[in-house]
Amino acid sequence: MNKFFILLIFPILALACSTGKKQDEKPVITVSILPQKYFVEQVAGDEFSINVMLPPGASPADFEPTPKQIHDLNNSVIYFYVGHLGFEKSWMSKFSETARNVSYVSCSRGIDLLRSTHECQAEDSSHVHLHKDGTDPHIWTSPENVKTIARTICSSLSEMYPGKKGMFEKNRDTFIEKIYILDNHIRDSFEGKQDAAFLIFHPALGYYARDYHLKQYSIEYEGKPPSTAQMKALVDLAVKENISTIFIQSQFETSKAKTIAKEIGARVISVDPLAENWLTEMYSLTEKMNKAFTAK
Numbered sequence: 650m651n652k653f654f655i656l657l658i659f660p661i662l663a664l665a666c667s668t669g670k671k672q673d674e675k676p677v678i679t680v681s682i683l684p685q686k687y688f689v690e691q692v693a694g695d696e697f698s699i700n701v702m703l704p705p706g707a708s709p710a711d712f713e714p715t716p717k718q719i720h721d722l723n724n725s726v727i728y729f730y731v732g733h734l735g736f737e738k739s740w741m742s743k744f745s746e747t748a749r750n751v752s753y754v755s756c757s758r759g760i761d762l763l764r765s766t767h768e769c770q771a772e773d774s775s776h777v778h779l780h781k782d783g784t785d786p787h788i789w790t791s792p793e794n795v796k797t798i799a800r801t802i803c804s805s806l807s808e809m810y811p812g813k814k815g816m817f818e819k820n821r822d823t824f825i826e827k828i829y830i831l832d833n834h835i836r837d838s839f840e841g842k843q844d845a846a847f848l849i850f851h852p853a854l855g856y857y858a859r860d861y862h863l864k865q866y867s868i869e870y871e872g873k874p875p876s877t878a879q880m881k882a883l884v885d886l887a888v889k890e891n892i893s894t895i896f897i898q899s900q901f902e903t904s905k906a907k908t909i910a911k912e913i914g915a916r917v918i919s920v921d922p923l924a925e926n927w928l929t930e931m932y933s934l935t936e937k938m939n940k941a942f943t944a945k
Contacts, residue, residue, distance in 0.1 A: 712736035732757030733786035791856035894941035
């Protein structure tokens, strides 16, 4: 949909939708991505309808909101945004100007963010995908971060609905206990494999790598596919680090990853950090990562 058209109808839709809510409908919460929907549901149960800005299979790179999403955002009581996603930076000011009755809460609050002040090269093990403010936005790939996110969601909802605070806190504690079990499972899986390296097309696992002392290398460079020279450097890097698996995500173009895989005789394995069932995906990711390290 044309961005100019969306901007033109945004205020009209916001005004029209502000009075269209029925009394028996659940309150609406808006989130940026599917994993956040899962987090909110773990804390709030089925008390709310969840409006997800980035739908399944969509890429954050070319996101534009639909009229229905604008409708649901304007009817929301709160918007839990990630905090550093590119599309959030493009649209958040427009959202807050038109949907003024919504409470906006950053899920990056209280999290130790990955940053860098230098330009990373393919050979550099500290390479992370940087956005305009130099911040890696993929905070939800860290179980430790998700504990903090769950607490943020719980405190925000408890402040807005104090009568349900006890329920929110009980659900939060149950969810955090599941995260502790996941964290222990991941640490057991990677015992003796610290500093193991992996290659991924879009560098979405920087926080996961930091939590478990792994080295992430990305094929995508500064949000773009690598040049011929960078491709060669990545092939040399994969051979040096004995990398036999390349991870790809369905939301991104992956032909470059497959070319490198062919050069080094590596397998190409699909992962989905944007999957809705975050807990299941984290167990699946760990199993795939562990097999990749074991296969060397």
